[in-house]
Amino acid sequence: MKISQASGNVSTVSDSSTQKQEIEDLKDSQIIYLKSTDCAIKSQVCLSGLTSYRVGGTAEWYVAPRNLEALQSSIEYAKEQGWNVTILGAGSNLLVSDRGLPGLVISTRHLRHSYFDSQTGQLTVAAGESIPNLAWEAAKSGWQGLEWAVGIPGTVGGAVVMNAGAHHSCIADILVNAQVLLPDGTLETLTPDQIGYGYRTSSLQGHESFTDKPGQCIVTQATFQLQPDTDPARVLQVTKEHKKHRLNTQPYNFPSCGSVFRNPKPYAAGWLIEQTGLKGHQIGGAQVALLHANFIVNRGGAKANDIFCLIRHIQEQVQQHWSICLEPEVKMIGEFQMAG
Numbered sequence: 001m002k003i004s005q006a007s008g009n010v011s012t013v014s015d016s017s018t019q020k021q022e023i024e025d026l027k028d029s030q031i032i033y034l035k036s037t038d039c040a041i042k043s044q045v046c047l048s049g050l051t052s053y054r055v056g057g058t059a060e061w062y063v064a065p066r067n068l069e070a071l072q073s074s075i076e077y078a079k080e081q082g083w084n085v086t087i088l089g090a091g092s093n094l095l096v097s098d099r100g101l102p103g104l105v106i107s108t109r110h111l112r113h114s115y116f117d118s119q120t121g122q123l124t125v126a127a128g129e130s131i132p133n134l135a136w137e138a139a140k141s142g143w144q145g146l147e148w149a150v151g152i153p154g155t156v157g158g159a160v161v162m163n164a165g166a167h168h169s170c171i172a173d174i175l176v177n178a179q180v181l182l183p184d185g186t187l188e189t190l191t192p193d194q195i196g197y198g199y200r201t202s203s204l205q206g207h208e209s210f211t212d213k214p215g216q217c218i219v220t221q222a223t224f225q226l227q228p229d230t231d232p233a234r235v236l237q238v239t240k241e242h243k244k245h246r247l248n249t250q251p252y253n254f255p256s257c258g259s260v261f262r263n264p265k266p267y268a269a270g271w272l273i274e275q276t277g278l279k280g281h282q283i284g285g286a287q288v289a290l291l292h293a294n295f296i297v298n299r300g301g302a303k304a305n306d307i308f309c310l311i312r313h314i315q316e317q318v319q320q321h322w323s324i325c326l327e328p329e330v331k332m333i334g335e336f337q338m339a340g
C-alpha cells in the first residue's frame with residue numbers, strides 16, 4: 001500500500017444516479033452489470049472466504065464497488081429491488097450463518113485511497129483500506145498514533161463502526177471525522193461526538209441512531225489525527241512490540257474473529273470463561289481457544305452454527321456461575337439455531 005502525500009483532493013465523491021442495468025445469465029448464477037460503473041452484482045457468492053472465521057453460506061447477491069459512485073448505484077439498485085443490504089469490511093468481526101444472507105452484500109474491499117497531510121498530521125483513508133497495513137505504513141514513516149492497531153485485521157470502515165481498540169487506545173481517540181453515506185443517499189461528515197462512541201460501540205452499529213432516516217449508514221472514509229513529529233525509530237519499535245505481544249498471547253494460527261465477548265468491566269471476559277472451566281471446550285469444529293479463552297477458533301471444518309452454539313453455551317455457563325451476561329462483540333448475521 002502506498003499512502004499519497006501529494007496535495008489535492010482525494011475524495012471519490014460523485015453524484016448518485018440510477019443506472020440502467022444489463023443482466024447476464026450464467027449456468028448457476030447471474031451477473032447484473034450496473035451501467036456507467038465498472039461494477040457487477042453477482043448472485044450466490046460464497047462468503048466463507050471473505051470472513052476471518054472461514055465459515056458461512058452464500059450471499060444471495062454480492063458486489064464490491066470500486067468507488068463512491070458505484071457504491072451509490074449499488075444501493076439505489078438494491079432499493080429498487082427491495083433487497084436487504086449488509087455491509088462487509090474484512091469480515092473479521094462477523095459470524096455469517098451457514099444458510100447465507102438474503103439481499104445484497106456490499107463489500108468495501110475495493111474502496112481504496114489514502115492521503116497524508118504532513119502539515120496537519122491528518123491521514124484520510126477510504127473505508128476499504130486495511131488497518132494493519134495503515135499501522136505498518138504509519139510506523140515506517142514515523143507517524144505516531146496507530147501503533148496499537150497493528151494486530152487488528154479489519155478495514156478502516158469496520159474499525160470506525162466497531163470503535164476497534166487495543167493496548168488502551170481505540171479509534172475514537174484518533175478519529176477527526178468520518179464520511180458516511182446516509183440511507184437517503186446523501187453524504188455527511190460526522191465528528192466522534194456525533195458518532196456517539198463507547199467501549200467497542202458506536203451509533204453506526206445501528207442500536208441508536210444519530211439520524212432519523214431509517215436504514216443502513218455506510219462509512220466511506222475516515223480522517224485520523226497522527227503525530228508526525230515524533231521519534232520514527234520509537235514508533236516502529238512500539239508497533240513491532242505490540243505485534244509480537246499479540247502473537248504470543250492470542251491464537252493467530254487458527255481462523256477466529258478475535259475477542260468474541262465485550263469485557264464486562266471490571267472483569268475480563270476471557271478470565272471469566274477460563275474460570276468457568278471452558279478453555280478448550282469444543283462443539284463441532286469450534287473450540288474455546290487454549291491460548292486465550294475469549295477467542296473461539298475454527299479448528300477445521302467448523303460450521304457457523306457450531307460457533308453460534310458455543311457462544312450460547314459460554315453465555316449460559318458464565319451466567320450460571322457468575323450471574324453475568326456476556327455480550328457478544330462479534331456480529332452474528334443471518335439465521336442460526338440452537339442444537340436440539
Ligand SMILES: Cc1cc2nc3c(=O)[nH]c(=O)nc-3n(C[C@H](O)[C@H](O)[C@H](O)COP(=O)(O)OP(=O)(O)OC[C@H]3O[C@@H](n4cnc5c(N)ncnc54)[C@H](O)[C@@H]3O)c2cc1C
Nearest residue numbers: 089090091092093154155157158159164165218219257258
Ligand atoms: C485475530 C483477530 C484479532 C482481533 N483483535 C481485535 C482487537 O484487538 N480489537 C478490536 O477492537 N477488534 C479486534 N478484532 C475484531 C475485528 O478485527 C474488528 O472489530 C474490526 O474493526 C472489524 O473490521 P472489519 O472491516 O473486519 O469489519 P467486519 O467484520 O466486516 O464488519 C463488522 C461490522 O461493521 C460493519 N461495517 C463494516 N464496514 C462498514 C462500513 N464501511 N460502513 C458501515 N458498516 C460497516 C459490518 O456490517 C458489521 O456490522 C480482531 C479480529 C481478529 C480476527
